[in-house]
Amino acid sequence: MKSFRADYVFPVYADPIKNGIVTVDDVGKIISVTDSNNPPVGPIESVSGIICPGFINTHCHLELSHLKDKIKTGTGLVSFIKDIQLFRNSDQQLVADAIEKADLEMYDNGIVAVGDISNTNLSIPVKAKSKLYYHTFVETFGFLPQNAEDVFNKAMALVNEFKPQSVSITPHAPYSVSKELFKLIRKHSEEGHNLISIHNQECEDENKFYRYKLGGFLNLYQHFGIDISYFKPQARNSVQSIIPLLSNKQSVLLVHNTCTNLKDIYFIKRFDRKVNFCFCPNANVYIEGKLPKVELFVNQGFNITLGTDSLASNGRLCILDEMRTIQKKFPALSTARLIEWATQNGAEFLGIDDEKGSLTPGKTPGLNLITGLDGLKITPESKVRKLI
Ligand SMILES: [Zn+2]
Numbered sequence: 001m002k003s004f005r006a007d008y009v010f011p012v013y014a015d016p017i018k019n020g021i022v023t024v025d026d027v028g029k030i031i032s033v034t035d036s037n038n039p040p041v042g043p044i045e046s047v048s049g050i051i052c053p054g055f056i057n058t059h060c061h062l063e064l065s066h067l068k069d070k071i072k073t074g075t076g077l078v079s080f081i082k083d084i085q086l087f088r089n090s091d092q093q094l095v096a097d098a099i100e101k102a103d104l105e106m107y108d109n110g111i112v113a114v115g116d117i118s119n120t121n122l123s124i125p126v127k128a129k130s131k132l133y134y135h136t137f138v139e140t141f142g143f144l145p146q147n148a149e150d151v152f153n154k155a156m157a158l159v160n161e162f163k164p165q166s167v168s169i170t171p172h173a174p175y176s177v178s179k180e181l182f183k184l185i186r187k188h189s190e191e192g193h194n195l196i197s198i199h200n201q202e203c204e205d206e207n208k209f210y211r212y213k214l215g216g217f218l219n220l221y222q223h224f225g226i227d228i229s230y231f232k233p234q235a236r237n238s239v240q241s242i243i244p245l246l247s248n249k250q251s252v253l254l255v256h257n258t259c260t261n262l263k264d265i266y267f268i269k270r271f272d273r274k275v276n277f278c279f280c281p282n283a284n285v286y287i288e289g290k291l292p293k294v295e296l297f298v299n300q301g302f303n304i305t306l307g308t309d310s311l312a313s314n315g316r317l318c319i320l321d322e323m324r325t326i327q328k329k330f331p332a333l334s335t336a337r338l339i340e341w342a343t344q345n346g347a348e349f350l351g352i353d354d355e356k357g358s359l360t361p362g363k364t365p366g367l368n369l370i371t372g373l374d375g376l377k378i379t380p381e382s383k384v385r386k387l388i
Contacts (some may be wrong), residue, residue: 001025004387006369008376009033010052011359012344016376018337022051028215028364028388047369050376051387052339052361054366055319058278058348059197059255059307062116062123066090066098067312075288077203078216079278082223084312086286092122094096099126102317106308107131109318110368110384113347114206115197115253115307121161135350136162137170137197141180143221143228148180156188173199173239174216175206182245191296195351196246197278199326200239200254203288207259210238240267248272251349255307258284259294264301276303276349281325282316283309298337300318305346306338320370321385327378335376 002024009020011033019036022042032040064084071083105112113133116123119141129132138158142151155169171177171185188194201207208215213233221228234241239260246252248271254260255278268275274368281291297304306326308317323338343365347357356365367388372381 001031001042002388003040003042003045004051004367005036005046006051007048008050008133009359010050010336010339011051012340013358013360020051022359022367024388028366030359030361030363030365032361033359038275040166047387049369049373050335052368052370053343053357054368055110055309056113056350056357057106057111057319058115058303058305058346058349059280059309060114060116060317061118061310061312062099062126063095063118063120064310065102066095067310068098068315069341071312073286075311076205076216077287078205078220080287080313081220093119095122096125098121098311102311103130103132106317108386109316109320110366110386111317112366113320113350113352115350116198118158118162121158124162124165133352133356135166135168135195137195139161139170139172140185141172141176142181143176143178144226145178145180145232149185151181152184157283168194168196170196171198173206174242175209179245182242186245186247189250194250195253196212196250197253197255198242200257201237201259201264202256204259207237210234210241212234217367218387237261237264239264243268243271243273245303246273248274250274251276253305253349254280256280256284256292257297258288258290260292262296265296269300276305276345278305278307278316279322280307280309281322283313285325286313291325291329294326294333298333303345303348304341305349306342318384320378320382324378324380324382335373335378338347
């Protein structure tokens with residue numbers, strides 16, 4: 001048994017405890033969370049800062065880890081996608097080594113579970129032996145209706161390669177998945193457990209494409225030689241067009257939401273879909289040079305989570321860094337709320353909240369220590385250290 005006393009303990013399932021004490025057993029299972037008036041028996045290690053549960057990174061692409069510092073920043077999503085394609089055939093050993101390094105980086109940064117997007121089987125070996133929990137989203141691309149079945153079948157073959165690891169099939173984004181492919185995934189999602197994670201409204205061009213069939217994505221399809229003459233403008237934003245194509249049986253994570261507006265949020269609320277929102281602010285800054293209107297999403301009744309996205313669009317895989325970027329831009333968002341997004345909410349979405357996401361006795365969530373705070377505010381000096 002081991003006990004830690006900190007300036008604050010954030011159990012997440014309850015209010016923060018000043019001078020709180022957490023006691024864990026040898027395998028990291030939470031025995032108790034108390035205040036200094038009711039200290040547990042045995043030695044107590046005192047640390048300064050906040051103790052919170054291990055972080056949950058709900059959006060990553062391990063297999064893009066070798067692209068760190070390779071892609072230009074601030075050029076916008078369409079240009080980013082073109083640049084990424086140039087590296088799709090990189091040396092497999094290089095990719096595998098970068099995946100292994102990225103997994104260790106996340107461990108060191110106090111991340112205990114990851115929702116990871118995959119297009120290949122390259123991350124399977126690292127995930128199999130990792131100390132982190134992984135759920136893999138096998139991602140489908142295919143905007144041509146006639147290819148839907150083929151794309152679906154190939155992705156399901158990859159899903160089977162990942163088993164027995166936790167895995168599901170998912171659409172990439174509204175602009176890259178045909179209605180027909182969405183429907184195949186919906187049918188599959190109604191037959192059994194199949195978590196969904198979709199890149200949503202990462203740039204304004206995505207809305208322009210859906211509303212008017214204009215903007216950068218026309219250029220992108222031309223660039224790849226794909227004839228999308230069948231596609232008609234939908235006269236509404238992308239997310240409003242795809243929500244009806246999703247199953248109401250499965251949880252859906254809408255990732256990025258950089259160009260999601262209040263009208264879109266109200267539209268989503270009118271549908272009985274299990275929508276969760278994930279923010280990856282540092283990737284948004286890297287690619288688009290802007291942040292989502294995070295304050296619009298707060299107190300709307302949605303589960304909100306955080307993600308790092310990949311090293312292709314981020315300098316680090318660190319959830320504290322994402323919290324820092326959000327709080328700097330939206331100072332009204334408390335550290336307590338951001339920790340909830342970074343822990344319990346992600347665990348709930350991934351379906352692992354019986355084990356992770358809060359310091360509830362009986363769980364093994366991992367313990368993080370956040371230091372370098374100003375009161376409870378995250379500062380440029382704030383760091384995270386894994387206690388267990
Ligand atoms: Zn992504």
